[in-house]
Amino acid sequence: MFAVLKTGGKQYKVASGDVLRVEKLDAAAGDKVQFNEILMVDGEVGAPFVKDAGVQAEVIDQIKGVKTINFVKRRRKHSSKRTKGHRQQLTLLRVTDILAKGADKSGVKAAIGGAGVSVAALDAAAPKKAKKAAAKPEPKAEKAAAPKAEKKEAAPKKAAPKKAAAKSDGDDLTQISGVGPVIVKKLHALGVTTFAQIAAWSKDDIADMDDKLNFKGRIDRDEWLKQAKELAKG
Secondary structure (H helix, E strand, C coil): CEEEEEECCEEEEEECCCEEEEECCECCCCCEEEECCEEEECCEECCCCCCCCEEEEEEEEEEECCCEEEEEEECCCCCEEEEEEECCEEEEEEEEEEECCCHHHCCCEEEECCEEEEHHHHHHHHHHHHHHHHHCHHHHHHHHHHHHHHHHHHHHHHHHHHHHHHHHCCCCHHHCCCCCHHHHHHHHHCCCCCHHHHHCCCHHHHHHHHHHHCCCCHHHHCCHHHHHHHHHHC
8 A cells, every 4th residue: 555645845655664754843763753644545536635544654863965055156246156055954754554544543643844743632723723713803803993094194203203214324234245134234233334334344353243243254255345445435
């Protein structure tokens, strides 16, 4: 007997005794898990899943996949290159049993979305979720009428302070290639708001900023100082 199961957005055709690697599950080596999203088993095709079917497996180990190298190059006036490696976290399993029926009463924790949850717990949680969903529309309806009118009146008052804040924030540091909104927030938190400040950094300042921003040489690599000097001239 074979079955086709779905986990981690992928489909696997398995038989009893098969060893396979799937997207990481929240389980330790030796744990027994059950996959309940079964697309096909014993010739029966689900719509989309076969009711009360399951595939049970034993976790052999938590492993990492083959390392992949990602290379990114920005073709701009101030070009930059970046190489980054990645190893996908996986779970190594051995299929122990294929259930055409009775999976809901097996008592084995289910491997759903990478987290082990018992089937009984899922069934018990379903009515609670339905009650919460039914109760939510009433408070939403009450909030819908009043806030709309308040937002229209408050909008003109909020517009002026935003413009004033933008003028007092210093230079637009995102004009430096390699500096995005997230990095700008970090620089502002460190007291760096202008091109002139960056252009005046010493080697010690650069090393200090590399450590604080966790850049590992990116400031020199992207030539921040050179860019800042040019932008500071206007």
